[in-house]
Amino acid sequence: MKALHFGAGNIGRGFIGKLLADSGVEVIFADVNEAVINLLKTNRTYGVKIVGDSINTIEQVNNVSGVNSTDEAAIIALFNEVDLVTTAVGPNVLKIIAGTLAKALEARLASGNCKPLNIIACENMVRGTTFLKEQVFTHLNPAVKNQIEQLIGFVDSAVDRIVPPVKPDANDPLLVTVEEFSEWIVDKTQFKGTVPDIKGMEQTDNLMAFVERKLFTLNTGHAVTSYYGKSKGYRFVKESIEDAEVKAFVKSVMQESGAVLIKRYGFDPQAHAAYIEKILKRFANPFLVDDVDRVGREPLRKLSYNDRLIKPLRGTLEYGLPNDNLIRAIAVALCYRNENDPQAVELAKSIADNGVAETVKKYTELQDESVIERIVAAYNAQ
Ligand SMILES: NC(=O)c1ccc[n+]([C@@H]2O[C@H](COP(=O)([O-])OP(=O)(O)OC[C@H]3O[C@@H](n4cnc5c(N)ncnc54)[C@H](O)[C@@H]3O)[C@@H](O)[C@H]2O)c1
Numbered sequence: 001m002k003a004l005h006f007g008a009g010n011i012g013r014g015f016i017g018k019l020l021a022d023s024g025v026e027v028i029f030a031d032v033n034e035a036v037i038n039l040l041k042t043n044r045t046y047g048v049k050i051v052g053d054s055i056n057t058i059e060q061v062n063n064v065s066g067v068n069s070t071d072e073a074a075i076i077a078l079f080n081e082v083d084l085v086t087t088a089v090g091p092n093v094l095k096i097i098a099g100t101l102a103k104a105l106e107a108r109l110a111s112g113n114c115k116p117l118n119i120i121a122c123e124n125m126v127r128g129t130t131f132l133k134e135q136v137f138t139h140l141n142p143a144v145k146n147q148i149e150q151l152i153g154f155v156d157s158a159v160d161r162i163v164p165p166v167k168p169d170a171n172d173p174l175l176v177t178v179e180e181f182s183e184w185i186v187d188k189t190q191f192k193g194t195v196p197d198i199k200g201m202e203q204t205d206n207l208m209a210f211v212e213r214k215l216f217t218l219n220t221g222h223a224v225t226s227y228y229g230k231s232k233g234y235r236f237v238k239e240s241i242e243d244a245e246v247k248a249f250v251k252s253v254m255q256e257s258g259a260v261l262i263k264r265y266g267f268d269p270q271a272h273a274a275y276i277e278k279i280l281k282r283f284a285n286p287f288l289v290d291d292v293d294r295v296g297r298e299p300l301r302k303l304s305y306n307d308r309l310i311k312p313l314r315g316t317l318e319y320g321l322p323n324d325n326l327i328r329a330i331a332v333a334l335c336y337r338n339e340n341d342p343q344a345v346e347l348a349k350s351i352a353d354n355g356v357a358e359t360v361k362k363y364t365e366l367q368d369e370s371v372i373e374r375i376v377a378a379y380n381a382q
C-alpha cells in the first residue's frame with residue numbers, strides 16, 4: 001500500500017506517518033519545507049523518540065520519501081498511484097491545498113482509475129475532512145463531484161498525541177519526540193472500498209463523540225494551561241500545570257466542558273473524570289518540552305465558534321450548565337499576547353482598536369449580549 005501524507009511536521013512524522021509505515025505502507029510526505037523534503041528523499045528513514053514514565057526508546061520509520069507539495073505535476077502523478085491520502089498541515093492550510101487536491105482527483109478520475117481512494121484529514125478540528133471536501137468541491141464541476149461521491153471517501157477523524165517540536169538532532173535532523181499515548185479514531189461510515197488495515201487506527205460509527213471528547217477536554221485544557229500559564233510568566237506547559245492554581249483552574253474548565261460532553265453523549269461521569277486526570281498527567285510529562293506558545297498558537301482559531309473554548313461554552317448555554325470557568329478561560333485567552341504569532345497580534349490590535357466586546361463578537365461569533373458582557377467583565381478582572 002502507498003500513502004501520500006500532506007505535512008511532514010510533528011504529527012505527520014511523529015504520529016500518522018509512523019503508524020502508516022509501521023503497518024507496511026510506503027509513505028510519501030508532501031510539504032512546503034524544502035529542507036525537510038530533501039532530507040526525506042535522501043535519508044528515506046527517520047527516528048521517533050517515544051518518551052514517558054516507563055519508556056525512552058527510538059523507533060525507526062522506514063520506506064518514506066518526500067515531495068514538494070507546490071509541485072502540482074508531481075502531486076497529480078502521485079494521486080494516481082496511492083491508495084490513501086492523509087493530512088496534518090493545520091486547519092488553515094486545508095484551504096490552501098484544496099485546489100491541488102481538486103486537480104489531482106480530477107486527473108485520477110479522467111485517467112480511468114476506478115479504484116476507491118480515501119482521504120483523511122488529521123487536524124484538531126471538528127469534521128476537518130468534511131471541511132476539506134467542501135473546499136475541494138469549490139474547484140470542481142458537478143459531473144466530477146458526482147464521480148467523486150462514488151469513488152473517493154472523505155473520512156473524518158480524531159487525532160491525539162502530544163508532539164512538540166524539538167531541536168534538530170545532529171545525527172538525525174528528522175527525529176521527532178512523542179509521548180507514548182496515541183489515539184487515531186476514524187469514521188468508518190465514510191470509507192469507500194475496503195477500510196485500510198492500519199494498526200493503531202480505530203474505527204467508529206460515532207465519531208463526533210470522540211472528536212468532541214478530545215477537542216473539548218485535552219485541547220480545551222491545553223489551551224487554558226498555555227494562556228493562563230503564559231499570563232503567570234511560564235514558558236512551558238509542564239511548569240504551568242505544576243502551578244497548583246493553574247492546575248485547579250484548568251481542571252475546573254475541563255469539568256465544565258466535561259459536563260456538556262456527559263450530557264450530550266452519555267459518557268460515564270466517573271470514566272470522564274479519569275479521562276481528565278490522565279490528560280492532566282500527560283500535560284506534566286517530564287520528558288516533553290512543550291512551549292506555551294506552541295500550544296497557544298493561532299488564538300483566533302482557538303476562539304472561533306466551533307473550537308475548543310466557544311463550542312463547549314455554547315453547550316453549557318444549550319443545556320443550562322455552569323460556565324463561570326469557561327467564561328474566565330475565554331477572557332484569559334483574549335489576554336494572550338505573542339508578537340511572533342500573527343493571530344495574537346491581530347487579536348491585540350482588535351482589542352486596542354475596537355474594544356473587547358466587538359472583538360469577542362467578531363471572532364467568536366457569539367451573539368448573546370449577556371454572555372458577551374460576562375466575558376468582558378472577566379477580561380477586565382484579569
Ligand atoms: N503536535 C501535536 O501535538 C498535535 C497533536 C494532534 C493534532 N495536531 C494537529 O495536527 C496538525 C499539524 O500539527 P503539527 O503540530 O504537526 O504542526 P507542524 O507545524 O509541526 O506541521 C505542519 C506541517 O505542515 C506543513 N505545511 C504547511 N503548509 C503546507 C502546504 N501548503 N502543503 C504541505 N505541507 C504544508 C509545514 O511545513 C509543517 O511541516 C494540526 O492540525 C494540529 O492541530 C497536532
Ligand SMILES: O=P(O)(O)OC[C@@H](O)[C@@H](O)[C@H](O)[C@H](O)CO
Nearest residue numbers: 124159160161162163219222295
Ligand atoms: O494543534 P493546535 O494548535 O490545535 O493545539 C495545540 C495543542 O493543544 C495540540 O497540538 C495538542 O498537543 C494535541 O492536540 C494533542 O493531541
